[in-house]
Amino acid sequence: MAKQDSKVTSAADLRSKDAAGLQKEIADLQRAHFNLRMQKGTQQLSDLSQLKTTRRAIARAKTILAQQQATK
Numbered sequence: 001m002a003k004q005d006s007k008v009t010s011a012a013d014l015r016s017k018d019a020a021g022l023q024k025e026i027a028d029l030q031r032a033h034f035n036l037r038m039q040k041g042t043q044q045l046s047d048l049s050q051l052k053t054t055r056r057a058i059a060r061a062k063t064i065l066a067q068q069q070a071t072k
Contacts, residue, residue, distance in 0.1 A: 009057070014064045022065040029058045 014022065033054040039045035 009061075011060060011064065014061055019065060019068060022061055022068070026058060026061045026065070029054055029061060033058060 009025070014025065017025065033051070036045060036051050036054060040048065040051065045051075
């Protein structure tokens with residue numbers, strides 16, 4: 001069974017945010033992903049699936065932001 005990460009927000013939650021909120025969410029996710037990559041590089045990261053999860057969350061947030069900007 002897949003483990004639910006508390007940092008990952010659903011698409012419905014992201015759609016309810018405005019552009020500034022989405023950009024902040026993207027920045028936070030990118031910072032978290034960078035930290036995970038640094039942990040991986042120093043052999044401190046035990047759950048490598050977190051990299052995939054954060055990468056997909058960034059893509060999800062960027063997609064929703066692009067969709068919102070396209071409808072304006």
